[in-house]
Amino acid sequence: MTLAALFRRAAVPATALLALAATTIQAAPRPKSYELEFFDPSAVDGIDAGQYSGISNRARLAEAYDEDFAPVGVIETGKGLEVFRITEPSEGYAWCRGINDRRTTVGSLQSWSEVRVSGWMRDGKGNVSTYEDSSGDVYLFRVNNKDVAVGEVDYSFDFFRPAIVDCHGFSVVDVLGVPSDHPAYFAAINDAGAIVGGTFDPDTWEHTCLLWTRCGVTEITHDGASMVAPRAINNNGQVAGFWIEEDLDPLIGERSHGFIRDRNGRFHTVDIEFPFEDEIDFGDGETFLLVDQTIKILDMNDEGEVVVEFTGWYLGHYEFGGETYDYVLPLWTNAVAVPAGCSGHGRHK
Numbered sequence: 001m002t003l004a005a006l007f008r009r010a011a012v013p014a015t016a017l018l019a020l021a022a023t024t025i026q027a028a029p030r031p032k033s034y035e036l037e038f039f040d041p042s043a044v045d046g047i048d049a050g051q052y053s054g055i056s057n058r059a060r061l062a063e064a065y066d067e068d069f070a071p072v073g074v075i076e077t078g079k080g081l082e083v084f085r086i087t088e089p090s091e092g093y094a095w096c097r098g099i100n101d102r103r104t105t106v107g108s109l110q111s112w113s114e115v116r117v118s119g120w121m122r123d124g125k126g127n128v129s130t131y132e133d134s135s136g137d138v139y140l141f142r143v144n145n146k147d148v149a150v151g152e153v154d155y156s157f158d159f160f161r162p163a164i165v166d167c168h169g170f171s172v173v174d175v176l177g178v179p180s181d182h183p184a185y186f187a188a189i190n191d192a193g194a195i196v197g198g199t200f201d202p203d204t205w206e207h208t209c210l211l212w213t214r215c216g217v218t219e220i221t222h223d224g225a226s227m228v229a230p231r232a233i234n235n236n237g238q239v240a241g242f243w244i245e246e247d248l249d250p251l252i253g254e255r256s257h258g259f260i261r262d263r264n265g266r267f268h269t270v271d272i273e274f275p276f277e278d279e280i281d282f283g284d285g286e287t288f289l290l291v292d293q294t295i296k297i298l299d300m301n302d303e304g305e306v307v308v309e310f311t312g313w314y315l316g317h318y319e320f321g322g323e324t325y326d327y328v329l330p331l332w333t334n335a336v337a338v339p340a341g342c343s344g345h346g347r348h349k
Helices: 003-024
Strands: 034-037 047-055 060-066 071-077 080-084 092-099 105-111 117-122 128-131 137-143 149-156 159-166 169-172 184-189 195-200 207-213 216-220 225-233 239-245 256-261 267-270 279-281 287-300 306-320 323-339
Touching (some): 047 071, 047 323, 071 092, 071 105, 117 149, 117 159, 137 159, 207 225, 256 306
Parallel strands (some): 092 137, 159 184, 184 225, 256 287
Antiparallel strands (some): 071 080, 105 117, 149 159, 159 169, 184 195, 195 207, 207 216, 225 239, 306 323
């Protein structure tokens, strides 16, 4: 599955869970090492739901929806909130992914009149540029403070290539350490031009996490991981994302953990607990029980604040043909996790 597909999957269910998130914050104590902060749609007139999707040192980005459930972006800074729309609901759908200190934002756009997905960049003054590839779908994920954005172009489900937007425009690139016929992507870039991303073996579909710097290319691995998936790199050289255990869990399948890798190569697993409700009743008399939870880090700034996707795994039952069967219902929500002692620079500067 491409990085773009993973981003899209993560974005949709969480909006339906904001009411759940609002109640569960008060249901249990917060983790000792991190303080969880949630996007508050009630603070913005006309916004019905939303969640954080990106963070920088001076701003946060939320992917939100208006009262008609049309997508909008919301930028949070110390000066207040700014709502923007990349396209009208009648014309297409836009995903909001990355933000820098200059309030430049990036994402992708599906126009109803076009077959292909295009990437977009909106500068701090509100000017929007779009980027297209005649043979593939363009997805932009992150942008550094020099307004250089990275992502991928999907030519098919199993073939995609790294993409970059800089002062020379938009281009699909070949990179060190990756054959040109292998699927590959860029996930994030910092101000020094260091990029994290990955590649897949086209025969085995084995994933390799890669860090490109001026010194060359480095593989990022972790013992016991079937996949190390990068999602962010900050200006301290720290890489963040999630890793997946080698063995499948019999109940939830792939078990993911957040991680932060220091510039010196030390790899830290980051498992932040979200105060999900122990039980959920949707009003039809059926109760779902919380049996597990997992996390994925989606973005990180220089202060170590991270955007986290939390998944709560709930066990339910249904009857068919006189038999009772178990099934697992995953519920997603996002938050910014602020390390203890951090001033919350990603919003308050």
